[in-house]
Amino acid sequence: MIATRRSPLALWQAREVQRRLQASGRPVRLEPITTTGDRILDRALDKVGGKGLFLKEIEQALLQGKADLAVHSLKDMPMALPAGFRLAAVLPREDPRDALVASGGQVLAELPEGARVGTSSLRRAMMLSRMRPDLQIAFIRGNVEGRLAKLASGEFAAIVLALAGLRRLGLEQRVTEVFEPSRMLPAVGQGAIAIETCSGRCDLEEIIAPMNDRCTELCVSAERAVGRHMDAGCSQPFAAYARLSAGVMHLEAAHQGQGGAEPRFSMASAPVSQVEQALSLGEEVAARLRKT
Known part of the structure; x- marks a missing residue:
């Protein structure tokens, strides 16, 4: 059983792990879970408890035996996992770069002065401010589709998202500019899919190791x-x-x-x-x- 968040991107990632396991002849089911981080969308993560809010309920499912492993975007995981859990494997990394999606099809340099650009990441805000200090960097949360909907409604002139997530959801055609790492250094683990298990699950080693x-x-x-x-x-x-x-x-x-x-x-x-x-x-x- 695979525990996963319910967002379309999280389900895509969990199904990719499911597909790999089923290819080796193992029946696998998904256990979608709504996490605290998914429910709190009106505040920045640093104001409500950090990245661990995306893991708490999923890790509880692992501890309670409701799931054998969990699948995450590695960039959403804390730098150090709580005691009793381990990072069992990481799949081959997708492109780690960030991407701009502008409602008018512009690249960053073409956005009007003072344009409102949405991101939930302090890292991206830092990098954007270095490139265009005149921009209004505004808070935005929610899944990829929700953020794109806010862009389409006119709340933002542009938003910045991970290129990997857009590719996995078949939305790469929406990208108007891809930022090279020399301009916007990626987040830790961006583009990598992680498999988490309880520390004592030695029975899963042989199953998970080939995916690393x-x-x-x-x-x-x-x-x-x-x-x-x-x-x-x-x-x-x-x-x-x-x-x-x-x-x-x-x-x-x-x-x-x-x-x-x-x-x-x-x-x-x-x-x-x-x-x-x-x-x-x-x-x-x-x-x-x-x-x-």
Whole structure:
């Protein structure tokens, strides 16, 4: 049994894991769950408890034996999981970049001065403000379809969403600009689908392990390590993005302190083939970030 949130994107991700398990001859059912984070849509996450609001009810289902595993967008998971839970696998990562969807088909540079741009992410707000300080960055929550509906109603001139989610929902044609990481550093784990289990479920190892993508695991391990060492959550803008090329990991992170200070950036590269090396690189980048 797979526990999942009820949004169309969450169900798409859970069905992808279901499909992979069924391909190996295992019958799998979904257990859709409405989380506290799904119910509270009128306030920013940092005001009501952070990313854990998307996991609480799902993790309870795991503890109570109502589900064997849970499927999440990795970027929605806290940097450190509660005791008794583990990140059992990550699927191959989809494109981690962010995308602009503008009602008039414009790219960011073409938006009128003072245009209202919607995002629920402090990270995206930080990056947008660096590129276009004249814009009015406004709060928006809800699933992808709900946000697009608010855009269509004229509440916003544009919104920023994860490109991966739009692709998975068949909505990539709505994108008017894709932001390269050099302009908008992605969120930790963005584009990756995560499988969570209770720590003691050794019986699931053989079933889940083949779905784990080693390259994605190494990259998101480094990104999450930066976040843990920076004590990053939802209350301050934070970004981290790792990529592997010919055995060398390139890791960059950004952080903005209180009061809208200028964002700080840090990066490092090192050969990485083991999770321990990825964690070490993440710790190094966090240490550099604190010194900048």
